[in-house]
Amino acid sequence: MERSCLTLGFYLASWGMFRGSSFLLQKSLKHFQPAISYINNLDNSYWEIDVDKYDNYNIQKIIDTYSDLKDLFIPTAKTHLTLITKILLGVFGFIPAFDNNFCNSFRRISYYQCGFRKVNIKSLMQIKKFYDSNSNVIDNLSKTTFTTDFKTGQKTKISYPKAKIIDMFGFITGQ
Numbered sequence: 001m002e003r004s005c006l007t008l009g010f011y012l013a014s015w016g017m018f019r020g021s022s023f024l025l026q027k028s029l030k031h032f033q034p035a036i037s038y039i040n041n042l043d044n045s046y047w048e049i050d051v052d053k054y055d056n057y058n059i060q061k062i063i064d065t066y067s068d069l070k071d072l073f074i075p076t077a078k079t080h081l082t083l084i085t086k087i088l089l090g091v092f093g094f095i096p097a098f099d100n101n102f103c104n105s106f107r108r109i110s111y112y113q114c115g116f117r118k119v120n121i122k123s124l125m126q127i128k129k130f131y132d133s134n135s136n137v138i139d140n141l142s143k144t145t146f147t148t149d150f151k152t153g154q155k156t157k158i159s160y161p162k163a164k165i166i167d168m169f170g171f172i173t174g175q
Contacts, residue, residue, distance in 0.1 A: 004040075005032040011090050012083070015097075016139040021084075023078055034072045039091055049094040051162045052135070059121055062095055066119045075140060085119060093161030095119070095141070096127065101174030106130070131162060141165045 008108045009018075009029050019026050024031075046065065050057045066084055073087070085098040096102050103116035110116075110126045131138055142162045148153040 001037060002029070004036045005029040005089060008032050008036065008087070008090075012086065015086050015099075017083055023075060024083075029155065032073075035087070036068055038068060038072055044092070046092055048091065051094075051128060051131040054124055054131075057080055058094075059124045063119060063121070063123060065092075066095075081117065081119070089164065094163050095124070096163050096167035096170055098123075101116060101169065101172075103174070105170040105174030110151035114141075127163075127166060131166065138162050138165050 006029060009032060012018065012024065042065070046061065049061065052169060060114070066088060069087060070080045070084050073084065082097065082099045085095055088095045089097045098119065106116050106123075106126065107114065109130060114122050114126045116123050116126075139162065142159050142165050145160040145165065147158045147160070149156050
């Protein structure tokens with residue numbers, strides 16, 4: 001449990017989630033324990049979701065997981081969109097992180113039909129629509145971009161999820 005909390009904490013810190021006035025600056029790693037327990041109790045099907053598998057059932061699973069983690073992790077009246085979607089991207093890889101750059105980019109891409117201010121059916125369907133229009137490029141990048149093994153420093157056979165490829169695109173084009 002402690003190692004999982006440390007891993008999540010360092011991951012969030014690497015994305016700037018501990019800077020400025022973040023409420024996380026006032027929390028110990030113990031704060032992450034309910035979220036880690038929740039994630040640990042989910043069945044393996046959550047790790048099989050990616051953008052190409054967005055359907056009504058999987059989209060609802062994403063929305064429910066977002067809501068559950070928000071309730072476990074965030075004190076009342078705190079912003080949560082970027083933080084929780086960063087967690088979902090880092091843990092499951094099934095949704096891009098809704099940070100400012102990504103949201104700015106995808107508001108333009110969707111011709112402002114979606115504000116990307118909430119994780120909901122509309123925003124997830126816009127991401128799916130983007131994927132469907134660009135699946136050849138996204139699939140190729142996903143198949144050829146691999147994680148790195150901690151012990152050896154070598155590339156693994158585990159490729160980046162499609163949602164991570166879309167996240168990187170949205171982040172870069174939103175700058």
